[in-house]
Amino acid sequence: MKCVYCGKEYSEGGTTINVSNGTFDVCSNECKKLVRDYLNKDMQYKNRSYIMIFCGSIGFILSTFLFSGTYKLVPMYLGMIIMGLALIVYPYIYSSFITFTRIPIRKATLLSRIIGTAVIVVALFFLVASFMGV
Numbered sequence: 001m002k003c004v005y006c007g008k009e010y011s012e013g014g015t016t017i018n019v020s021n022g023t024f025d026v027c028s029n030e031c032k033k034l035v036r037d038y039l040n041k042d043m044q045y046k047n048r049s050y051i052m053i054f055c056g057s058i059g060f061i062l063s064t065f066l067f068s069g070t071y072k073l074v075p076m077y078l079g080m081i082i083m084g085l086a087l088i089v090y091p092y093i094y095s096s097f098i099t100f101t102r103i104p105i106r107k108a109t110l111l112s113r114i115i116g117t118a119v120i121v122v123a124l125f126f127l128v129a130s131f132m133g134v
Contacts, residue, residue, distance in 0.1 A: 007104030080123035087116025
């Protein structure tokens with residue numbers, strides 16, 4: 001069996017955890033506690049994350065329809081930063097629990113944060129470049 005939280009393969013000594021989507025295997029009581037913590041944070045921060053993503057998308061809309069000239073894309077870059085922050089701060093809601101049977105929660109959270117960081121770095125690069133006239 002494979003732990004839904006850490007991804008560790010184990011043959012005995014594990015336990016299961018029941019969630020809305022079904023029952024999943026965990027390798028230890030520590031991972032079971034971490035899955036419960038993950039679920040609690042998911043429920044607590046889901047709306048905040050969606051609001052941040054919505055606010056970030058407003059930057060794309062502003063760049064498309066309202067701004068022009070040299071700084072036309074600045075709102076889009078700022079929106080990308082907000083979206084990247086949402087991925088870093090609230091990585092809890094971007095995968096369904098079924099996904100975790102292929103990619104464990106720990107790796108999915110890390111991947112979300114890496115992608116968020118990359119989005120922010122790219123946005124900052126283009127934001128600085130737009131003010132430098134590049």
